[in-house]
Amino acid sequence: MTEPEPYHNLDFSDTEIAFSNKSDKELKKTAWLFKMMNNQNLVKIGSKIGLFAIRFKMPFTELVVRNTIFPQFCGGENLLDCQKTIDKLYEYDTLTILDYGAEGKSDEDDLDSVTQETLKAIEMAASNNSVPVVSTKITGLVDNVILEKLHKGDELNEGEKRKYQHLVERVEEICERAAELSVSVFIDAEESWIQDPIDELVMQMMERYNKEKVIVYNTYQMYISYKFEHLKRDHQRCIAKGVLFGAKLVRGAYMDKERARAEEIGYPSPIQKDKAATDGDYNAAIRYCIDNHTTISSCCASHNAESNMLQAQLLHEQGIDRNHPHINFCQLYGMSDNITFNLANAGYNAAKYVVYGPIKDVIPYLIRRTEENASVTGEMSRELTLVDKEMKRRGM
Numbered sequence: 001m002t003e004p005e006p007y008h009n010l011d012f013s014d015t016e017i018a019f020s021n022k023s024d025k026e027l028k029k030t031a032w033l034f035k036m037m038n039n040q041n042l043v044k045i046g047s048k049i050g051l052f053a054i055r056f057k058m059p060f061t062e063l064v065v066r067n068t069i070f071p072q073f074c075g076g077e078n079l080l081d082c083q084k085t086i087d088k089l090y091e092y093d094t095l096t097i098l099d100y101g102a103e104g105k106s107d108e109d110d111l112d113s114v115t116q117e118t119l120k121a122i123e124m125a126a127s128n129n130s131v132p133v134v135s136t137k138i139t140g141l142v143d144n145v146i147l148e149k150l151h152k153g154d155e156l157n158e159g160e161k162r163k164y165q166h167l168v169e170r171v172e173e174i175c176e177r178a179a180e181l182s183v184s185v186f187i188d189a190e191e192s193w194i195q196d197p198i199d200e201l202v203m204q205m206m207e208r209y210n211k212e213k214v215i216v217y218n219t220y221q222m223y224i225s226y227k228f229e230h231l232k233r234d235h236q237r238c239i240a241k242g243v244l245f246g247a248k249l250v251r252g253a254y255m256d257k258e259r260a261r262a263e264e265i266g267y268p269s270p271i272q273k274d275k276a277a278t279d280g281d282y283n284a285a286i287r288y289c290i291d292n293h294t295t296i297s298s299c300c301a302s303h304n305a306e307s308n309m310l311q312a313q314l315l316h317e318q319g320i321d322r323n324h325p326h327i328n329f330c331q332l333y334g335m336s337d338n339i340t341f342n343l344a345n346a347g348y349n350a351a352k353y354v355v356y357g358p359i360k361d362v363i364p365y366l367i368r369r370t371e372e373n374a375s376v377t378g379e380m381s382r383e384l385t386l387v388d389k390e391m392k393r394r395g396m
Contacts (some may be wrong), residue, residue, distance in 0.1 A: 010312055010346045012305045015390035017345050018338035021092050024396055027387060033072055034384040037370050062359045065366070073334040073369050074101070074362055075354035079124050082356050085333070089352055090130035093344040097186065097330055098125060099135035101357035101365045106143040108166070114140040115170045117357075119177055126181035133217075135186040135353065136174060138198045142167035147194035171201060175216055179209045184246070186299070189219035191254050192270045193261070203234060210243040214297035214326070217246030222282040223255055224270045231285055235296060248299045249285050251278055253368065283310055290314045290327065297326040301353070303336040312348060322348045332369070338386050 012018075019027055075085035079098075086096045098121045102114045118136050125131035138147070146164050149156055156164060171187075178185045187202050189195065202218040209215040218234065220227045231247060238245035255271055262269040272278045286307060289298035300311045308329060315322050330351040331340045343350035355365055 010309065010342060012309065012338050012342055013386075014342055015338065015386055015393060018341050018386060019390045020341065021088060021337075024394060027391060027394075028396070030072065031384065031387045031391060033068065034387060038381060038384055065359050065363070069366050069370070070359060070362070073332065073355065073366055075333060075356045077356065077358055079120060079356065082124075082354060085354055086128055086130055089354075092341055093347075093350075094130075094340055095133075095330075095344075095349065095351035096128070096131045097133040097135055097351050097353045098131055099186075099353055099355045100140070101355045101362035102137075102140045106145075108163075111141055111143075111166070111170065115173065118174050122174070122178050122181060122183050122185075125183045131183075133184040133186055133351070134178070135188060137188045137190070138167070138171070138201070139190055139194075141170045144194060147190070147197050150197035151194050168201065171205060175205045175209050179215045182213065182215075184213075184215055184217060186217045186248050187219060189221045189250065189252070191261075192224055192258060199230070199234070203237060206238060206246060207241050207243055210238070210246060212244075214244045214246040217248045217297070217299065219248040219250060219301075220285065221250055221252035221254075222285060223252035223272050223278045224258075225272050225277070225281075226270070228281040228285050228288075232288065235288075235292065239295060245296045246298075247285075247289060247296060248301050249282060249289070250301045251282055251304070279304070279307075282307055286311050287314065290318065290320070293320065293324065293326045297328075299328040299330055301330050303331055303339065305339060308339050308343065312343070312346075315348075322346070325349070334369070335383065 022030065075082040075096075075098075082096075082098065089096055100114065100117045100121060102110075102117070114136075118134060121134045125134050143163060146156065146160055146167070149160065150164070175185060187198070187205075190198060199218065202216060205216045206218070220231045222228065231249075235245045235247070252271075258271050259269050262271075272281065282302070282304070283306075286298075286300060287310075289296045290311065300308055302308060311327070311329065312322070314320075315324070315327060320327065328349045328351065329340070329343050330353050331337075333352040333354045340350050340352055355362060
């Protein structure tokens with residue numbers, strides 16, 4: 001997809017603004033890192049070695065990660081570490097969405113630990129004007145087996161019912177504390193075969209906590225062919241219940257896994273037929289949310305320049321304040337600085353999704369960052385082109 005033309009006073013090709021928060025030394029390190037990640041073979045080998053090294057606690061693994069990819073994509077190993085990242089982003093009018101990087105847990109003690117970490121993040125957010133949202137994953141709060149059985153409509157045994165009840169209690173505790181402190185919660189989307197029970201639980205939380213302000217947001221992956229319909233369905237349910245609707249819009253993160261599973265088990269893939277269909281539904285969802293912004297608080301959580309520019313353009317055309325509290329943008333920390341910082345500089349609600357956590361826990365997240373954004377998707381090539389442009393502008 002081609003870079004959109006600058007619109008109004010917004011230009012995503014302005015690298016001076018995009019990298020104004022980076023010193024020459026930091027910019028050089030970013031360029032080196034993106035060059036490494038632009039090599040698909042290196043990424044494949046590195047990902048396998050990284051997982052193996054962490055699993056078997058090989059010496060120096062964490063040290064290597066800490067000095068290379070970790071600071072590019074993570075805010076720190078704990079909340080205290082993140083404060084520097086939060087403050088630096090806010091210097092450039094950019095907000096922070098905190099996301100503890102744990103996922104795929106199954107041990108009850110681990111699940112309780114993730115809950116407590118999320119509660120701490122909510123309390124920290126409440127003390128920072130620049131942290132309006134905390135993100136959480138249901139797969140960090142319950143064993144995935146429970147979600148899969150519920151999605152299929154299978155009956156849970158007594159032990160599984162207790163585990164599910166613990167999930168409900170954890171989510172209620174998180175949402176209730178967020179509501180008390182007026183902090184919002186993004187609940188991430190997961191694979192399609194565990195998503196239905198998550199959707200239902202999140203909708204129940206919306207009905208309870210979104211009466212005056214949007215506290216709870218669900219996430220909609222638009223590369224799934226029926227998600228735009230689900231977005232409209234859930235919005236109508238909120239209207240019927242007299243509550244506000246919260247929607248985070250993403251394209252999606254599990255495409256290869258979804259297609260492989262559908263082929264292996266023998267059911268139609270839920271993924272859109274092509275990228276154009278995904279882009280079409282994503283942009284239609286943005287239009288729908290903007291058209292209904294009095295009852296929907298939405299976030300364009302995309303690295304696609306055209307979709308971000310579309311949302312900005314719609315605000316201008318409809319005469320909506322660019323910093324309206326119901327209309328937000330966010331990108332992952334360490335990616336698409338040309339979008340985030342130019343949006344923030346122009347006065348829009350722009351945020352970075354700041355993942356944090358112990359290195360051993362965030363390795364799967366870091367590997368996804370490299371694998372999903374290797375040269376096959378064009379992400380790293382685009383990032384590298386922008387960094388090179390800024391280095392030339394600075395005469396480096």
